[in-house]
Amino acid sequence: MISLNPKEPGRDGQLKVKLQTGIYGNPRRASLKWWSSNPTINMLNVYYGKRYDQVGFTIAGNGYFTKGYKDGEKENRGRLSGRFFYNPNKAKKLKLGVAFNSQFEDVGRFIIWESDSLGYTPLGGSPQTNPNSSITIENSIRLSVDPYLKYLGKDNTKHELKGRYYLVSIGSPISLDGAISVFSASKAEMYYGDYQFSKKWNKRHSIISGVTSSANRINSVGLYGNHNSVNVAGYAQYDLKTERFDATVGMRLEYFRQDTQKPDSQFDLWSTKNDIPIYPVFRTALHYALAPNTHLRTSFGQGIRFPAVGERFVSAQTGGVRIFSNPGLTPEKGWAAEVGAKQVFKVGEWKSFLDISGFMNQYQNMIEFTFGSYVPEGTVISIDPESPTYFENYIGFQAQNAGQTRITGLELSFNSQGKIKQVDVQSLIGYTYLNPVSLNTDAEYLNTFSDTISGLLKYRFRHLVKLDVQGTYKNFYLGYSLRYNSYMHNIDKVFEAEIGGVEILPGLLEYRAKNKGGSLIMDVRMGCHFKEKYGINILVNNFLNAEYSSRPGDIQPPRQFLVQLQYGI
Numbered sequence: 256m257i258s259l260n261p262k263e264p265g266r267d268g269q270l271k272v273k274l275q276t277g278i279y280g281n282p283r284r285a286s287l288k289w290w291s292s293n294p295t296i297n298m299l300n301v302y303y304g305k306r307y308d309q310v311g312f313t314i315a316g317n318g319y320f321t322k323g324y325k326d327g328e329k330e331n332r333g334r335l336s337g338r339f340f341y342n343p344n345k346a347k348k349l350k351l352g353v354a355f356n357s358q359f360e361d362v363g364r365f366i367i368w369e370s371d372s373l374g375y376t377p378l379g380g381s382p383q384t385n386p387n388s389s390i391t392i393e394n395s396i397r398l399s400v401d402p403y404l405k406y407l408g409k410d411n412t413k414h415e416l417k418g419r420y421y422l423v424s425i426g427s428p429i430s431l432d433g434a435i436s437v438f439s440a441s442k443a444e445m446y447y448g449d450y451q452f453s454k455k456w457n458k459r460h461s462i463i464s465g466v467t468s469s470a471n472r473i474n475s476v477g478l479y480g481n482h483n484s485v486n487v488a489g490y491a492q493y494d495l496k497t498e499r500f501d502a503t504v505g506m507r508l509e510y511f512r513q514d515t516q517k518p519d520s521q522f523d524l525w526s527t528k529n530d531i532p533i534y535p536v537f538r539t540a541l542h543y544a545l546a547p548n549t550h551l552r553t554s555f556g557q558g559i560r561f562p563a564v565g566e567r568f569v570s571a572q573t574g575g576v577r578i579f580s581n582p583g584l585t586p587e588k589g590w591a592a593e594v595g596a597k598q599v600f601k602v603g604e605w606k607s608f609l610d611i612s613g614f615m616n617q618y619q620n621m622i623e624f625t626f627g628s629y630v631p632e633g634t635v636i637s638i639d640p641e642s643p644t645y646f647e648n649y650i651g652f653q654a655q656n657a658g659q660t661r662i663t664g665l666e667l668s669f670n671s672q673g674k675i676k677q678v679d680v681q682s683l684i685g686y687t688y689l690n691p692v693s694l695n696t697d698a699e700y701l702n703t704f705s706d707t708i709s710g711l712l713k714y715r716f717r718h719l720v721k722l723d724v725q726g727t728y729k730n731f732y733l734g735y736s737l738r739y740n741s742y743m744h745n746i747d748k749v750f751e752a753e754i755g756g757v758e759i760l761p762g763l764l765e766y767r768a769k770n771k772g773g774s775l776i777m778d779v780r781m782g783c784h785f786k787e788k789y790g791i792n793i794l795v796n797n798f799l800n801a802e803y804s805s806r807p808g809d810i811q812p813p814r815q816f817l818v819q820l821q822y823g824i
Contacts, residue, residue, distance in 0.1 A: 264305050317335075615661065
């Protein structure tokens with residue numbers, strides 16, 4: 256278990272400022288360019304923190320503004336966050352505080368393109384000239400308040416109490432009465448609490464145990480409806496650490512109920528068909544140092560994921576795409592196993608390590624959004640299934656249980672750092688091979704695959720590669736990164752076909768046929784630090800201006816130029 260704690264400010268106070276400005280270059284294909292002046296990106300971060308005798312605080316503000324490289328996909332947001340903590344002089348082992356984060360967003364949601372030649376224009380045309388554009392404008396507020404208390408007890412014990420109130424409210428920018436409304440679409444609230452006890456003894460043994468609970472409430476007139484959920488869990492973990500051998504064993508007991516339905520955490524104890532409302536999951540991990548620089552590891556863990564409100568109950572049309580509810584969705588269950596080895600190499604001033612692992616993940620009732628025809632139960636259809644009216648009302652996405660799936664793979668990484676004369680060099684090379692396949696033999700489900708030969712799950716890549724190299728000379732640095740993913744063989748079949756004479760994604764079949772080589776993206780960066788507190792960075796993302804997409808109908812950004820000025824590094 257990894258615990259990340261924020262760095263506390265010093266008594267002298269610390270001010271940090273980062274100013275960033277940038278611009279998108281023109282795409283390779285002139286037909287994608289919809290602008291007369293290139294879109295820009297501007298950002299400002301300001302942070303200040305200071306500690307006194309018993310108290311301390313941090314406060315940070317962020318502003319981010321861009322009209323986006325896609326027509327109508329603006330993103331304007333402002334964020335204010337901070338933390339206050341208190342260490343009483345008379346109780347040195349006690350620490351308490353509260354953190355907060357608040358954000359306002361004004362964004363345009365781009366879902367699918369107008370066509371392959373107008374890939375940066377949303378379905379329905381530009382929102383600047385066409386009121387029927389599929390761009391969805393949203394305003395939202397996100398607010399979290401996190402109180403916490405930590406106490407170091409006797410005999411290497413520690414008690415931690417954490418809480419959270421989290422609010423997410425989304426709406427359209429203009430309500431019916433013409434006023435700004437961030438509550439018109441949905442308002443979701445979460446109340447969370449966690450108590451954790453930990454103890455260490457003999458420098459070898461440690462335990463962590465606790466109980467956590469959350470209550471969620473969402474109110475949405477037309478998008479989700481009104482729903483409540485409760486999740487309570489107890490957990491415990493034991494760790495053993497010796498000179499060469501480490502072991503971890505843990506378990507978690509989950510209870511989850513949504514509205515007044517039967518709890519999703521039902522578990523058939525000993526396969527007796529006598530369900531209990533608590534679902535147990537277990538995990539274990541082993542590590543053995545075969546030699547000082549050679550390490551072996553293995554792990555196994557179970558998991559359960561309960562359907563989100565958006566997966567079960569969303570009923571909406573956004574960005575030109577209709578989404579249907581599925582109240583009968585069941586939890587996704589599975590397990591993951593890994594075996595790996597790490598070898599450290601030292602040659603002179605160079606230090607590197609090679610890490611290789613094989614893994615297998617298996618899921619039951621895996622949840623995925625599937626495109627198809629969805630007619631509400633009991634509805635009598637009197638219109639032609641090939642008609643545009645049928646398409647508008649009954650064709651779209653629905654979250655479904657895709658049955659049993661298995662993902663096997665291999666991961667390889669090589670990290671090194673050292674010196675070439677006076678230049679410090681750091682590098683990272685990573686490769687991942689995935690074989691994500693469906694074990695569902697249902698003909699109706701398989702008929703939604705665009706690729707019925709490979710058997711790969713939809714929207715997955717088989718090969719992923721990443722490379723990063725950076726050289727630093729005194730206060731100057733130069734870096735280069737590369738990332739590659741192979742061709743996405745399998746998508747929803749309907750995206751490459753027509754329904755009622757209408758192409759769902761115009762030009763996608765031809766576009767995919769022309770772009771079967773995968774995606775290769777390269778970035779470069781350079782900069783310098785001076786007078787200890789000042790810095791300047793220049794970044795060129797996608798510097799070869801490659802055209803690539805992460806999913807059908809969604810072409811990613813062209814070349815991007817960024818300049819960052821920093822103070823208080």
